[in-house]
Amino acid sequence: GIFDSATVDTNILISEKAQNAHQLRAVTLSADGLENMSDYVRQNVIDIDYKLDETWAILSQIEQSIKQKIEAVGTPLKEWNIKINRGILTGLNEAFIITKEKRDELVEKDPKSDEIIRPILRGRDISKNSYEWAGLYIIATFPSRHYDIDDFPAVRDYLLTFDKRKLEQSGQKDIDGIKGNNARKKTNNRWFEVQDSIAYWDDFLKRKIVFSRISGTEPKFSLDTENHFTNDTGYIISGEHLDYLLDMLVSDIIWFAFKTYYMGGGIDKEFKVNNLLNLPVPLPSTDAIKLTDEEMKFIAENIE
Incomplete structure (x- = not known):
C-alpha cells in the first residue's frame, strides 16, 4: 500500500x-x-x-526468539496422531442444509429420514471454546455410504422440489439459456448425493475439536461431544489428546505463533488449513514453552 x-x-x-x-x-x-x-x-x-x-x-529479534523457543519443544501437528478433515461441501446448500422445522416435517412423513439427517455447525457458529448451533441440519447423503434414495422417499421428494438438473453433478452451465442457472460441479456422484465422497464420515460421530478456518481475532476452536457435522467452512480434528490440544490451540502463545509465523495467505482473517499442520505444539510428554517476561508481555500486546 x-x-x-x-x-x-x-x-x-x-x-x-x-x-x-x-x-x-x-x-x-x-x-x-x-x-x-x-x-x-x-x-x-x-x-x-x-x-x-x-x-x-x-520478524523482529524478539519475534525470532519466540519462534525459536516454540519450535525447540513443539512438534508439528502433522506428526501428531490426529486427523484434520474439512466439513461437507454440498454444492447446493439451499437444498441440502435444512431447518429443524423441515427436518421434523420430513421425519414425520417418513421416520426413516432421520437416518440421513444430521445436525450441522457452520464455521460462523464456532467460537473460542464454544459454539452456538443454529438449529440447522444437513441431508447427509454421502457418496461413500452408497445410499439408495428410494429408501428415503420423503427426502427424495423434497430434493426433487429443486430443479433436478441443478442437483445433477454434471457441470452443465446456463440451464435453459439462463446465465448462472448452473448444475453442480461435475463429479461421478449421483444427483441426490453431496459433492464430496466424505469417506471419513464416522469421524463426525466421535468426540472431536471443531474449528472455523475464518478466524477473525480469536482462535475459534471448540470441543464437540454432540455428534455435529460441519460444513466446508468448519473443520474437525479427531485423534488423541484432544482436551490438551484444545487448551494449546486457544492459548495466547500458540495462537500468537500461528498468526505470526504459520497462518499463510488467504482472504482477510482466513487461514490455510495445510499451514495448521505445520504449527509446532508441544506434546503432553514434552517440556513446556519457556518464555521470558519480556516475551510474554510482547505476545500480550500483539495477540490481536
Whole structure:
C-alpha cells in the first residue's frame, strides 16, 4: 500500500548473482517511515536466517526468539496422531442444509429420514471454546455410504422440489439459456448425493475439536461431544489428546505463533488449513514453552 494509485500490493525485489547465504535483510515499512525512508530502513532493518524448505517472515529479534523457543519443544501437528478433515461441501446448500422445522416435517412423513439427517455447525457458529448451533441440519447423503434414495422417499421428494438438473453433478452451465442457472460441479456422484465422497464420515460421530478456518481475532476452536457435522467452512480434528490440544490451540502463545509465523495467505482473517499442520505444539510428554517476561508481555500486546 505504498503507492496511492496502485490497486495491488507492491513488492520490489533487487538481487545479484552470488552464492546463496540463506540470509535476508528486511524491513516492514509502515506509513510513518515513508517521509525519511532511507533513515527508517537503516534504523529498522533486521537480519533473517532461513532454510529453503521453510516459509520466511520479517520478524523482529524478539519475534525470532519466540519462534525459536516454540519450535525447540513443539512438534508439528502433522506428526501428531490426529486427523484434520474439512466439513461437507454440498454444492447446493439451499437444498441440502435444512431447518429443524423441515427436518421434523420430513421425519414425520417418513421416520426413516432421520437416518440421513444430521445436525450441522457452520464455521460462523464456532467460537473460542464454544459454539452456538443454529438449529440447522444437513441431508447427509454421502457418496461413500452408497445410499439408495428410494429408501428415503420423503427426502427424495423434497430434493426433487429443486430443479433436478441443478442437483445433477454434471457441470452443465446456463440451464435453459439462463446465465448462472448452473448444475453442480461435475463429479461421478449421483444427483441426490453431496459433492464430496466424505469417506471419513464416522469421524463426525466421535468426540472431536471443531474449528472455523475464518478466524477473525480469536482462535475459534471448540470441543464437540454432540455428534455435529460441519460444513466446508468448519473443520474437525479427531485423534488423541484432544482436551490438551484444545487448551494449546486457544492459548495466547500458540495462537500468537500461528498468526505470526504459520497462518499463510488467504482472504482477510482466513487461514490455510495445510499451514495448521505445520504449527509446532508441544506434546503432553514434552517440556513446556519457556518464555521470558519480556516475551510474554510482547505476545500480550500483539495477540490481536
